[in-house]
Amino acid sequence: MKLLAVALAVAFPCLAQMMIPEPDKGKALGSPTAPITIEVFSDFTCPHCKHFHETELPALMRDYIVKGKVYLVSRDFPLTGPEHQYSRQAATYATAAARIGKYEPVADALFANQDFTKPTSWVVNGQVWECVAAVLTPAERTRVQALAKDPGVVAEVERELQEGLATGVNSTPTLVVNRGGKRFPIPSTVDYSLLRSFLDAPK
């Protein structure tokens, strides 16, 4: 079903504007019946994504997700390039952690330890697993390591990347707000007060 959705979105870009790809529930926050769904396409090595995760996301959580107004779905969009060599690895571990309901603590740890100025940071020394393992119990570590090698998990990361590309994501983080059957990509630089006026605007 997910593959069909991606294939349709790639073949008919106009459909990508209308379809909300089936979310991975392990990467979602809030109630699926909320009137607004926000997809966040982000990358663990992107500093703007770290800023979004640590400042705007808690505000969204407090003002909209907890109140049942917004259903938030995280989507991995691993970047490529010299500073993003561990992006896909981090996305794969996070997706594997989502399968056991541990996406949020793993995402928190990856973003909290994302610092390009510190040689001890995983984005510099490539010790992605060590960063992920620090927030898991021994039993969870074993399961996440096994799941990270699962072709289904690897394919999910690639599928989310392709979904982002089909939606027109060209920078991270990009928020795609789904309201009233329409999808609105919102720039990553959006000020929270302006985002609020959009979310609060009557249809």
Add this chain to the structure above:
Amino acid sequence: MPPNKTFRTLASVLRLMLGGIFMFAAWIKIKDPMSRALFAIDLDAYKIIPLRYVQTVAWMLPVAEMMLGAVLILSAVGVLLRPGNRLLMVSLRLSSVLVCLSLVIFIGAMSWAKLSGKNIDCGCFGPGEPISWKTMVRDGSMLAGAMFVAWTAFLPRRKTA
């Protein structure tokens, strides 16, 4: 030298088209609260206007576009019906120049954003249209048309018998 009939017809058609485009672009931005909020987000992405004025400008700009488009259309029709009316000529000249000026500002802002490496929406005709060479060429063509319209508005009129 007074412009010939073809010249004047072309100018009149362009005035009506530009006026219509300006009014349509404005309507897309203010037709409902969601569109207004989205335009404010698009406007803020340029990072030209201080945040505290973004909402106000996001409301005033489309209103100004709407008024400018309407005045251009009304003046163009008025001049065709009453060629000697000085007030209509002044209104036509003023609105033509203001349309040119606003297009110069819009293209300038888009060029600046593009050269700064910003991957943002143009905000010209609603959401979901990133700044690209296509949007630049489209607005550039509109500017060329607007300059022609402004130029013809200042040409001497043919004397009527």
